[in-house]
Amino acid sequence: MVQKKDxxxxxxxxxxxxxxxxxxxxxxxxxxxxxxxxxKQGFEGAPDxxxxxxxxxxxxxxxxxxxxxxxxxxxxxxxxxAVLKVHPRSDPKAPLTGVFATRSPDRPNPVGLHRVRVLxxxxxxxxxxxxxxxxxxxxxxxxxxxxAVNDF
Amino acid sequence: MVQKKDxxxxxxxxxxxxxxxxxxxxxxxxxxxxxxxxxKQGFEGAPDxxxxxxxxxxxxxxxxxxxxxxxxxxxxxxxxxAVLKVHPRSDPKAPLTGVFATRSPDRPNPVGLHRVRVLxxxxxxxxxxxxxxxxxxxxxxxxxxxxAVNDF
Numbered sequence: 140m141v142q143k144k145d146x147x148x149x150x151x152x153x154x155x156x157x158x159x160x161x162x163x164x165x166x167x168x169x170x171x172x173x174x175x176x177x178x179k180q181g182f183e184g185a186p187d188x189x190x191x192x193x194x195x196x197x198x199x200x201x202x203x204x205x206x207x208x209x210x211x212x213x214x215x216x217x218x219x220x221a222v223l224k225v226h227p228r229s230d231p232k233a234p235l236t237g238v239f240a241t242r243s244p245d246r247p248n249p250v251g252l253h254r255v256r257v258l259x260x261x262x263x264x265x266x267x268x269x270x271x272x273x274x275x276x277x278x279x280x281x282x283x284x285x286x287a288v289n290d291f
Numbered sequence: 292m293v294q295k296k297d298x299x300x301x302x303x304x305x306x307x308x309x310x311x312x313x314x315x316x317x318x319x320x321x322x323x324x325x326x327x328x329x330x331k332q333g334f335e336g337a338p339d340x341x342x343x344x345x346x347x348x349x350x351x352x353x354x355x356x357x358x359x360x361x362x363x364x365x366x367x368x369x370x371x372x373a374v375l376k377v378h379p380r381s382d383p384k385a386p387l388t389g390v391f392a393t394r395s396p397d398r399p400n401p402v403g404l405h406r407v408r409v410l411x412x413x414x415x416x417x418x419x420x421x422x423x424x425x426x427x428x429x430x431x432x433x434x435x436x437x438x439a440v441n442d443f
Contacts, residue, residue, distance in 0.1 A: 252404075
């Protein structure tokens with residue numbers, strides 16, 4: 140017998156898939172507080188940070204271990220989504236370029252892509268780095284780096 | 292003088308950032324029609340496919356060239372978003388593992404990550420591959436692969 144609760148959950152899942160609304164699964168806790176003080180990429184001197192995973196998503200972490208390389212996807216909530224062309228590296232002398240040919244955070248869907256190492260795990264909190272995402276940045280996904288040619 | 296149109300656009304951009312709703316910027320056109328016939332990763336025998344960029348986002352492509360390596364982010368619209376644990380590689384003998392320690396499409400935010408090469412460009416259509424995303428999969432972002440240690 141199918142329970143009411145399951146039907147509700149299933150309907151919710153279907154609706155979420157259709158609406159394509161991103162749901163935060165965690166948040167970055169960092170000493171970086173503003174875009175201005177943040178390096179453009181993690182390998183450009185960014186600090187380590189905490190990735191706090193929400194209670195509802197915590198069991199999704201099972202199997203991750205200290206030392207793993209992971210890909211953290213964030214939602215760059217301060218980005219400007221109407222922008223389609225930028226001066227690369229914020230250099231006004233660089234010719235205007237389509238955002239899909241740059242790593243600018245300003246773009247229609249401001250998803251940040253961060254390849255980091257897991258430095259420690261304290262229940263739902265992962266110490267990761269180096270990462271340029273600022274404090275309060277929503278995390279939307281975590282994926283392991285695969286051991287294969289041309290993986291991320 | 293600020294024009295009404297600009298104010299409207301700005302308001303729309305602010306609202307979109309808050310709501311964190313993903314907006315498709317294009318679509319995959321592939322010979323792969325179902326999840327069942329799709330390999331799990333692009334490097335596991337996937338075909339090339341067309342990435343058709345929407346009119347509104349087309350100028351975001353300026354600067355991309357044939358031969359470039361890019362990262363395509365998709366929204367895996369057939370995924371089940373309520374799933375937090377899976378049997379890796381769909382192998383029932385593999386122990387249940389948190390989705391964040393796997394590359395399962397089933398996860399709270401089903402963002403697909405595909406590193407591919409640009410094989411040809413015909414206006415708003417990019418031939419890319421190899422890519423395991425099925426026909427009709429929405430594309431949400433395109434990023435260049437950077438030439439740096441530990442980039443994607």
